[in-house]
Amino acid sequence: MTANVFWRNSRIAVIGAGSWGTILANLVAKNCREVQLWTRTEEQALAINSQRLNQRYLPEYRIDDRVHASSNFESVLGRDTACVIWALPSEACREQARSISGLLRGDEIVLHATKGIERVSLKRISQVLAEELPCRRIGVISGPNLAHEVARGDPSATVVASHFDEVVEAGQILLTSERFRAYSSNDVTGVEWAGSLKNILAIASGALDSLNLGWNAKAMLITRGLVEMVRLGLSMGAKESTFIGLAGLGDLLATCGSSYSRNYRVGLRLGKGEKLEAILPTLGGVAEGVHTTATVRQFAKERKISMPITEGVLQLLNGAVSVPEVIQSLMSRPLKSESFEA
């Protein structure tokens, strides 16, 4: 059986019906037999099944008839599920994975779309899933994919990364459509770290935009921020080239200019003087960058990896300083070489 035929006849489970989970379910629905979408509450599932809409996250986005929502894991992960697409916030990953691990057989392909890392342990999501699930064939989906733009049908691209070719192949076949392209990679570490680290810079970028500065400042932030990402990524065993790809620079460019990004909005509102505690409950979702910043900065400090922008973002999140003060301190650092090896 060719791969295309196999996947066209397959049953796919999507775990998590946030905006990105819903869109992934819809994208995949065009390339498979049926999609089971797990929602947190039964009301949400009923609403999706009857109205074909995800009122809370994507009120104007029609959900494919082949998507069936349910809040019951047993029915979502039915017998012949061939692939599990994981779209939960990073904090929920380990616990949820543990609770469903008994429902999986072990030959399912698992693709996750979570851009974050586990707090304290610094484990990537694919590592967390490998520890908790009986499955070994795991991959990641990451790229410049602002949910609302993909929902609108704007042309977009993403990266599917795994050490297993068959996982990448499955991801590419399932996700591809006329308006959506999936590129392959085997640098799982790089793609996962790039996706997590760019959230820190999205916060920085929002903060910068609160001052209404021009393109020079933004370009400086993005390029020097990218250097920090590469530094940390290399120390984790990532490939440098991944960071100038879709999951790195691509995602950075998209999130650093878009008010759709929750992380960006956190930065923007902090810059305008709001308190973090007041911002977080009103975002309509999790801003992964907030926790990532603290975890990464702690690690970078221990390993003596120079990450001044991350340091600045952390101070901003702690409410210790204002945006102009952070900029002032970054600009007055000793002069450096451009190299990321510094």
Place this chain on the structure above:
Amino acid sequence: MLSKSGKMSSHPAVRFQQIPVVEGKLSSFDKIRGTIVDDVVSETMRELTGADFDLVLGQALYSERFRLKHFKGNIYTRSRSKKDRALWNRVQAGLLRPSAEVDREQLLSGVVRHFGEEIAGHFDPRVYRFASHAVPWGVSWLLNAASVRRFLPWGMTESLASRLHILGEVTALQRLAERGTILLVPTHQSNIDSILIGYVIYLLSLPPFAYGAGINLYSNPILNFFMSHLGAYTVDRQKSNEIYKTALKNYSTRLLREGVHSIFFPGGGRSRSGAVESKLKLGLLGTGLQAQIQGYLSGAKFPNVYVVPMVMSYHFVLEAGSLIEDYLADAGKHRYIMMDDESWQPVKVLRFFWKLFSAQTAITVRIGKPLDIFGNFVDEEGRSIGPNGRTVDPRLWLSTKGELRSDPQRDREYTRELGNRLVDRFHRENTVLTSHVVAFAFFEGLRRRYPDLDVFRFLRLSISQRSLPYDEFTQAAAQLRERLVMSETRGELHLSPELKTPDTEKWIRDGIGQLGCLHGAGVIRESDGVVWTEDMNLLYYYRNRLSGYGLSLLAESEGPNRMPGENDSKRFLA
């Protein structure tokens, strides 16, 4: 002779006749040898189907010509190379004629068969029975001649088993050997290893194992005889062409599928640096996976292959000097002329055993927790236990799009993960001895005085710079032991019984004494309240047994306990 804890108790007397010689699958090997070689040829040809035969043969011809040009053999290996030359002359002549006249497939198949015949060993049960009795006999004779027998009461003699502590998962190994095929993967420090492993297998009443022996071991007439008749198959690391490598893997797969327990040294050769292996050769390791897949597909009764790590700990290593020089020359990329491996001369080997038996020293062998072909633990029934503690069915991990079959890319990745897992297990199953701890403590104590030096400059310190006050050394050693005790409770390594005592003076004396057994006072010497070394390289070698555990107070850390992001700019990591 095995206590309940699976620990080997020492023998009060030599009683080898009590251990039955188990013959197992290898006994009938010579009857099926021909079939096995045929299978290897057909399987290898199948894998090469679709390849450009002219290109494959051309590449092999080129690399073989190069190898033969630099080949230096003795009378035992020369006959092999003579046959090789004749073969390649034929191939060259064939390739020069048009393919209409000389069938390329036939030519290639001839080459594969040549390699297959070279690789395949023999097994003679009579030789095995003889060796099983002669080796212990010879060893016990040596032991009793060397040891201080006259101080023992009448009738008490010592055996090698009393100097060999076999710890760990002995029972699990014995049980799994009846439920599947064992792939024993030992760490490798010394040529002595092969003898010891053979002896351990015999002591544990396991049937004989097949193993790949480097072709250089065939250059010794006595070894040549035994290896040729005891199920060893020939591995020639100099042959780097694809045809040979494929044939070798297929041979190993075929043996495992036949249910013949096998031994690989996954580190490739002996550890040059003295460290526990952290980089493995995956080629042969992957044959376990293939054998299991083929076992499933053919409906075999016991398709499972179990990977059992084994870690040997020596207080002193016969070849330490030449190994570490070799390592440094390679790591430092200096111009270097390889020393003769003089340590394998019979006199030296004899001397090693003499030292071993005349001193109060022992070799520790730990049988590690058995793994499946993916690196999962297996329980006593041979079931795979996934990382989350649930049993997993290997069949499902080997199924792609609903079909159980081999998939080269997927299987390479599984084998890579198995390799990583093995490196971790090797470190965790390692038994740390007093000699390793004193060497590490002294080396690191010295290093803290010269934190800016990289390893190559550090090893060239002048003799007057290589000393520490005895008190400073013992203090550092005591602190190191504290950290090792912590590591042991975290399951990162094992400590030998001597290290369980907090009596610092006592175990330090033991460690220095053990190193002195073979090396005299060269490695660590203590006099007038000062500790110093004559041989920095040897000190480094023994210190490296604790490399990779993140124990150094200066940055040096990799291996399984490596914190993410740590690096090794001074290159001390072995």
